[in-house]
Amino acid sequence: MAISPSIITGSHVLKHRHGMSGMESSDGEEYTYQDESGEEDVGGVESQEEEEEYSYSDGEGGCAPVPLPPPSSSMADGCKVIDADELRATMSALIDDISSVLAIHPCAAAALLRHYNWNKESVIDSFCTDPDQAKEKAGIMRFVPDLQTSDKGRLCGICREDVPAEALVALGCGHFFCRGCFTQYLVSKVEEGMGCPLTRCPEYRCPEMVTENFFRVLVPHATLAAYLRYSLKSFVDICSAFRWCPGRGCDFVAMGNSSLRACLCKCGMLFCFRCGEEAHVPASCEDMVTWVEKCKNESETANWILANTRKCPKCATRIEKNQGCNHMTCRQCKFEFCWICMGPWTEHGANTGGYYKCNKYDPSTPTKDEQDGAKAKAELDRYLHYYQRYDNHHKAQEYATKQEEEIERRMMRLQETDGSRWIDVQFLKVANEKLVECRRVLKYTYVFGYYLPEGTARKRLFEHHQENLEKFTEHLSWLSEQSLEEFKKEEKRSEVVNYTRVTETFLKNLLKSVEDGLMDEDGEDMEEGGWEGKSEPGRRAGAAGGGQVGEAAEEGRRTLPSRDGAGGGARARRSGVARA
Amino acid sequence: MQKHLGKEFRRGNANFRVQKELREWLANPTENLQVAVGDNIRVWVVTLTGAKGTIFAGEKYKLKFTFPMDYPSKPPSVYFLQPPPRHEHVYTNGDICLNLLGRDWRPNMTASMLALSILSMLSSAREKKIPQDNHVHADNPPGKEQANWLYHDDRC
Incomplete structure (x- = not known):
């Protein structure tokens, strides 16, 4: 089919309008059922202003409960959706804060925060009570910002070869390994995945943490990017004020609190902040857990009984429902019936109450x-x-x-x-x-x-x-x-x-x-x-x-x-x- | 065995390090631990003899070591071939519950250190009994990565 100019115009407008139509337009980033006006703002005239209203600038930049507009109800509070860059900025702000309060290197601050589950208060409390103990627990007892160099050649514990001094590197703990072996170890840790931000020195029983600064100088660019992704991911997984959007391939993160029941992501996914599943109002998270478990247990029986196709109640032709409405019309005999009860559609009306x-x-x-x-x-x-x-x-x-x-x-x-x-x-x-x-x-x-x-x-x-x-x-x-x-x-x-x-x-x-x-x-x-x-x-x-x-x-x-x-x-x- | 020792491997290759360890092991033989290597240099069978004066004294068990491609960044897989000893940290499928085989492995450790740790684990046992949670794990194939293991007493 030839494409007429009008179609091209149409698709252009489509792109232009796309993001402003529908649910997003009326509520900005906040999703709420309590929108009393109930007007669908089709034109999206106000959407620009609304988005700005919710722009988030938290000076504290922490995981502490995020200041949000006063909740209109427990069912759907405001919820701020941010992308990876904003998330990274939030995490850095928190690290920088600890770094300046305790006068330590940001990478050491990050290790402390990670050990204390990103809880700013416990980091400061523990550090002020007993700095050495806090440092030891977090694996930064002998933290240095740069790799150590050796003054003499030694045996590398990884390749078990004698290595000249210039090829040796060590963390603050002074356990020397050759640069190549050390790098290979870190790469392998990143390949292992989620645990890589908690990598320790290759020396048996050494508690010293391999902090971000060392990853930066040792591993290749792509590996470093993966490391930073895992680091960010673990940050979100640990902080209760954040939740990844469960949408497929979606990298947005929601900020809110656990009383949130429905949170609308920029990708269109509406999910429950508390359990991270698709928004399930009016059912509770607890109901959902038992229900899903039950469905799993009963699935074989249920599947056996509820096959995907049904017979037309009149002529017994097999029918597969591939349209949204429950009002079915058999192609064979033109009989109209209800897909749910398989009764004639004519009985579905005012006369049956x-x-x-x-x-x-x-x-x-x-x-x-x-x-x-x-x-x-x-x-x-x-x-x-x-x-x-x-x-x-x-x-x-x-x-x-x-x-x-x-x-x-x-x-x-x-x-x-x-x-x-x-x-x-x-x-x-x-x-x-x-x-x-x-x-x-x-x-x-x-x-x-x-x-x-x-x-x-x-x-x-x-x-x-x-x-x-x-x-x-x-x-x-x-x-x-x-x-x-x-x-x-x-x-x-x-x-x-x-x-x-x-x-x-x-x-x-x-x-x-x-x-x-x-x-x-x-x-x-x-x-x-x-x-x-x-x-x-x-x-x-x-x-x-x-x-x-x-x-x-x-x-x-x-x-x-x-x-x-x-x-x-x-x-x-x-x-x-x-x-x- | 000699054919493995004669070959030349590149540094950074897992075989390079495995070969080195094999050489070191053969140069310092232990009475209670005998190593045998077949066609593949990265698969070892270690015959363990229970130490004198312990409840496993004189008993012989076989440990299978399999070194992964990214050894020693990753630990070798180590388990007992059938029949395994009756020990509270050894499952009946042969798996050994030991932190050094999972969470606490570090690349400067060696296969012989692991073998010695396992020998000492057997030596310190007071009675022959299987792990409490054996029924949960016994049907699994042995030798899988101990990535998410919880160790009973933080070590084993």
């Missing part, structure tokens, strides 16, 4: 072998119920993430076909980003839900939120997968825009409710008030256009617990009564 009633586990579901319906089987069923939905959202999240490039192509094609501006087609990208986020959160709601006791009001409220988010997410997924022809219509576009916003509202409601301890007892009128019928996100909403969706958004906000203290108290009192 909910468009998407597939998120609740009903313990009373009769099993095939009722007589051996032992506890173990029931437990496995329960687990599978949650695992299946967890896995389903996980795959949908991966799918949506992979879609990013395809979406950009779609956006360009849409621009070409009807001459829209780049900004006019952003809605597709924004919707997809919201989908990825919702899929991720939904995935972890099944971990959270699995550990939430059955039959409690809290669980009912949680499942209510989960169901809302799920049905809007599914519908948004379905909406944004429509053909480009559809998106030529203005009302189709605004429908996607509106659904993106509504879905976001439901997402916030869910997270807020979990954060508040699921204490909202307004659930009664939510469950019976029949608003689910009103906000039904089916094709009906599509037909009705934007007005209907706006109403749904209004409903979404209504479930948001009031923020004022009186309201909270009233809620708490009511919930107390409800339990009694």
Whole structure:
């Protein structure tokens, strides 16, 4: 296909806009769920200013808890993402500080800090109490800044040859080895990896540390670079105020504290600062550990039961789900069904009391072998119920993430076909980003839900939120997968825009409710008030256009617990009564 | 054995240092430690005889030494061939729990120092018993790098 000038223009704009669109634009580097305005700043007008606001200049430059903007909530504090250069500067600042306070060489200061786990206070305490002991422990008892030279030839303990004086070198401890052997030893230590910043003199039992200054004069350039990388890596691994971004091939580091639940990296990865895994709100780190362990143990059973393909409930053709939405249409027989429950899609609607009633586990579901319906089987069923939905959202999240490039192509094609501006087609990208986020959160709601006791009001409220988010997410997924022809219509576009916003509202409601301890007892009128019928996100909403969706958004906000203290108290009192 | 001693190796090559050690060992023979080398100069089998007056007196065990390419920056792999002695720091798969074989190895140490350390470890034992955590380790193949080992009493 020939490339028309308009495409080239498009791709140019794409590059220009790329970094400013989506989540990053609204929040700068800080990621927060408490952004009340909830407006997606598509144009990214403010992003420049916001980034500057967070520019970090800590005079102390330490690993001590980093001063951050006052936390808006325990769920998502501010978190500063820095690159290797800024990290190196932070580490050097700390070393220089110790170096000048204790009047020692920076390399000796680094060895001290490393020994005392980069804790400035313990270094100063120990050094002032007993400098010799501190130096001995850190392996800098006989530290010198430069290599020692010998006045006479000796036997090198490594190659076991007699070596002339000029070829011999030693650390401050005076154990001489030939330069070549010493270098080879250091290179081999760096090749070993992580432990290389703690390399000691080659002499048996000598505690003297080979500090950075010696690496600098002895090893080749590439090895030195590797040494410095390991040195930096161990610094981050030890300091609790830092966390490497777990994104694949990402070298950014987050600065924050362990109360942070979600931290957005510049590479787009959203991760939990506390455990370093993908951000898993609303599930806790502890839940995640037990869940992952459980999934590992159960994986064979689960895989056996949950094969990747399923049979069409009508014609039994094998179907592999390769699209994001759970609304399936069999190519063979055109039968429409729900991927989760395999029931006909027509039953998923207002007439069954909910468009998407597939998120609740009903313990009373009769099993095939009722007589051996032992506890173990029931437990496995329960687990599978949650695992299946967890896995389903996980795959949908991966799918949506992979879609990013395809979406950009779609956006360009849409621009070409009807001459829209780049900004006019952003809605597709924004919707997809919201989908990825919702899929991720939904995935972890099944971990959270699995550990939430059955039959409690809290669980009912949680499942209510989960169901809302799920049905809007599914519908948004379905909406944004429509053909480009559809998106030529203005009302189709605004429908996607509106659904993106509504879905976001439901997402916030869910997270807020979990954060508040699921204490909202307004659930009664939510469950019976029949608003689910009103906000039904089916094709009906599509037909009705934007007005209907706006109403749904209004409903979404209504479930948001009031923020004022009186309201909270009233809620708490009511919930107390409800339990009694 | 002689063919290994006759060859010329370049300095910096692991074989250079191994050959030197082999020469030194043969020049200073020890009654309790006999070395044998096959086709590969970097694989030694050392026959260890329990020292007089100890619980292993007169018993013969074989130690296998394998020198890596980056010897002596890295330690040799050393383990007992079957059957190994019953000792609280010797696993039934032949592995020896010794800090000098891992964390505390330094390049100016030699194979003969290691062999002597192992002999003295056997000599100081009061009773023949296998390591407490033997069941955890016994099924592993012996001679792997002791990179992340925790030594029971900081040395063995």
